[in-house]
Amino acid sequence: MKRWLIAGAVVASSRSAADPLTLRADALATTAAPTGLVTLEAQGSPGPGLSAEAVVWTGSAADQGRTDVLVMVLRARTANGRASGRLGRFVETLGALRPVQVDGAAARVRVPLRFDVEAYAGVPVVAGLATARTWDWAAGARVARQIGDGGSIGVAYAQQRDDGRLASEELGVDAGTALGKRDDVAAKLAYDLANPGIAEIALTASHRSRAVRTELYLSDRAASHLLPATSLFTVLGDVPAQHGGAVVTWRAAPRLDVIADLGGRRVDRDIDPALVLRARLRLDDLGTSSVTGELRRDGAGSETWTGARGAARIALPCSLAATTELELVVADHERNGLGRVWPWALAALGWDHGAWQAAIAVEASASPQDRRRVDVLGQLGRRWGTR
Amino acid sequence: MTRTALALTCVALVACAGVLGLSRGGPQPFPHRAHATAGVACTRCHTGLDANPSALHLPDDAVCTTCHVKPHDTRPCLGCHAAAGAIAELTEARAHLVFDHRQHAAPTRGDCMRCHVGIAEGDDHLRPPMATCFRCHAHEAARDARKCDACHRNLEDAQILPQSHLAHDGDWMREHGTRAASSGDLCESCHRESFCADCHGKTVPALPATRRFADPFAASVHRAGFTARHALEARAQPGACATCHTPDRCVACHTSRGIAGDGRRSPHPPGWVGPAAADNEHGRQARRDPAACASCHDGAGQALCVGCHKVGGVGGTPHPPGWSSKLPLGALPCRLCHPAGRAP
Numbered sequence: 072m073k074r075w076l077i078a079g080a081v082v083a084s085s086r087s088a089a090d091p092l093t094l095r096a097d098a099l100a101t102t103a104a105p106t107g108l109v110t111l112e113a114q115g116s117p118g119p120g121l122s123a124e125a126v127v128w129t130g131s132a133a134d135q136g137r138t139d140v141l142v143m144v145l146r147a148r149t150a151n152g153r154a155s156g157r158l159g160r161f162v163e164t165l166g167a168l169r170p171v172q173v174d175g176a177a178a179r180v181r182v183p184l185r186f187d188v189e190a191y192a193g194v195p196v197v198a199g200l201a202t203a204r205t206w207d208w209a210a211g212a213r214v215a216r217q218i219g220d221g222g223s224i225g226v227a228y229a230q231q232r233d234d235g236r237l238a239s240e241e242l243g244v245d246a247g248t249a250l251g252k253r254d255d256v257a258a259k260l261a262y263d264l265a266n267p268g269i270a271e272i273a274l275t276a277s278h279r280s281r282a283v284r285t286e287l288y289l290s291d292r293a294a295s296h297l298l299p300a301t302s303l304f305t306v307l308g309d310v311p312a313q314h315g316g317a318v319v320t321w322r323a324a325p326r327l328d329v330i331a332d333l334g335g336r337r338v339d340r341d342i343d344p345a346l347v348l349r350a351r352l353r354l355d356d357l358g359t360s361s362v363t364g365e366l367r368r369d370g371a372g373s374e375t376w377t378g379a380r381g382a383a384r385i386a387l388p389c390s391l392a393a394t395t396e397l398e399l400v401v402a403d404h405e406r407n408g409l410g411r412v413w414p415w416a417l418a419a420l421g422w423d424h425g426a427w428q429a430a431i432a433v434e435a436s437a438s439p440q441d442r443r444r445v446d447v448l449g450q451l452g453r454r455w456g457t458r
Numbered sequence: 459m460t461r462t463a464l465a466l467t468c469v470a471l472v473a474c475a476g477v478l479g480l481s482r483g484g485p486q487p488f489p490h491r492a493h494a495t496a497g498v499a500c501t502r503c504h505t506g507l508d509a510n511p512s513a514l515h516l517p518d519d520a521v522c523t524t525c526h527v528k529p530h531d532t533r534p535c536l537g538c539h540a541a542a543g544a545i546a547e548l549t550e551a552r553a554h555l556v557f558d559h560r561q562h563a564a565p566t567r568g569d570c571m572r573c574h575v576g577i578a579e580g581d582d583h584l585r586p587p588m589a590t591c592f593r594c595h596a597h598e599a600a601r602d603a604r605k606c607d608a609c610h611r612n613l614e615d616a617q618i619l620p621q622s623h624l625a626h627d628g629d630w631m632r633e634h635g636t637r638a639a640s641s642g643d644l645c646e647s648c649h650r651e652s653f654c655a656d657c658h659g660k661t662v663p664a665l666p667a668t669r670r671f672a673d674p675f676a677a678s679v680h681r682a683g684f685t686a687r688h689a690l691e692a693r694a695q696p697g698a699c700a701t702c703h704t705p706d707r708c709v710a711c712h713t714s715r716g717i718a719g720d721g722r723r724s725p726h727p728p729g730w731v732g733p734a735a736a737d738n739e740h741g742r743q744a745r746r747d748p749a750a751c752a753s754c755h756d757g758a759g760q761a762l763c764v765g766c767h768k769v770g771g772v773g774g775t776p777h778p779p780g781w782s783s784k785l786p787l788g789a790l791p792c793r794l795c796h797p798a799g800r801a802p
Binding site: 091097099101108110112114124126128130137139140141142144146151152153157161162164165166167169170172179181185187195196197198215217219220221222223224225236237240243245246247248249252255257258259264265266267271273274275277279284286288292293294295296297298299300301302303304305306307308310312314318320323324325326327330332336338339343345347351352353354355356357361363369370371372374375376378380382383384392394395396398400402406407413414415417419420421430432434436437438439440448450 | 477478479480484485541542543546589599600601602603604605612614623624625627628629632633635636637638639640641642643644650651652654655656658659660661662663664668669670671672673674675682683685686687689690691693694695696697698700701704705715725742744745746747748749751752755756760763764776777778781782783784785789790791792794
């Protein structure tokens, strides 16, 4: 049954994608699960206003083999762009509400006075091509009015059912726009209607000058409202966690970018810094060879940690590139005898020659899960049609 | 001391000037300004603007040698006299823009500088920014309808990032959700469905960081040694995992690794649960990060909580003061503690 569904997905996407048609196949093999993965992608446009896209994969993990569809969607749009629709499997992002992957349909209509109305309905996706589904569905709608060149202010509502039971019911308000050429602001708020309370608030505002971009951000999240309403742990009430700070991105030199994220977290009664200092140096004008370094201080309460990460990619002759990535995490406190120093390293050799791509890597790590672990990864990809 | 540090900094900057891009070696930007001030018309070198709209109209060596009759080198002129990436940028623009120079010759009266403003200032980027187009072309209806294909072709494949609104700078991975909430239709202009589904899909086989392991600069969640630090990150951002994962995903992985499920060793410290209020650290921790509890105790594991917290049980009510729900007592999860829809 699964094989027939996959075959149908590939054939459907191929037939609907006459010209131009893009196909891509990737194979990944690793000694860590999944031990093997083959991904097939197809995109095409059968005519003006129509496009189709499909991504299917099959893989074998240590415990079982699996096949699934990540995306299979047909998109249609009127010539004037005023109405559009999607049919199939896709990820729906409706304003301030959380993204949900559904098998269903979605539509957007632009009505006069710069108002937009969008809605979706479908069956929430579960992994494994399950056909014996219970009474699960999700539906939502958003009404928005465009403001400025690229922003809007909108109100969204969505409800999700799991086996007939209310799993989530949320109301979202979002707003965002560009204030002139240098300033952007955006905000969103999600309100849980099932267990009344604010589920999430996020604010961001940025200003750009020639070499410096500054962003202020703040988020407030109540974990109990983000769990499905069918979970017992939603009845505990909310102890919101806050994260806020400022990010400064500075082009210190034509090839050197420096990013400083100076923030803090508050979880219950704990207030801790969340700091990141990152630099990236391009070793040539095109950035084909680059090095980056990062220092990080993060965590909350007794779970604070300090980390360092470095990565480099060096372009070699014959379309080859050598890359390496290193990370060291040092936890402030040891918990349950799992150690507190966790290194991770990866060294890879990649080959990108037109339509073909290949890479091989060795990954080594020590973590609370594995005292020592070494894995080998290999990847091979081929592209057909325009990129 | 300060002077020594200042001197060392200066020496370091001079030594690293080439690497930092402060001093340019290799190919130089083409000296357009020198040619323009010398009175060389643009169309003298960029020929064929009125003939073939799909060509790049770049001069070849034969055009250069009409004036520079004795080249100092036998290599192609544009190999050195063009900024690195400039030609690639033009090729990209030609492939993804609907544009015809012929239609612009009359309105601009042949003045190329009206659009290619940066050229006179030695700018490496020959492609005018979109704001330049909007000086003459209003396109308001097309912009409102996000109908980019009036000018752009296959934006999904174009290797460009927004330059003004929604510039993908800074920590875009954290920022993108807030931005996409109100500009999701703009995101669709460039990104395919699979771009979102690669991380947000329930059927993701492997995240981009795993699939593209040879590119350490590619954007992805859960980069590098995330497995080692995932517990630390989850506790610092309660609920963040739940934005993509359902609790059963945590339970399944933790059970397979022996962290949860029967026969496991309890990860909780002494005094985690007890009759005295002071010992009931589990209550405070559960309210602080309920997703952490759900990562092991969700599903059948909920029975452990219900044993004490049911109506009439020794654990009392787990609800905080003022807590309310629109769910009926007979629905899940209420009926686990409120048998037969009984209120305390």
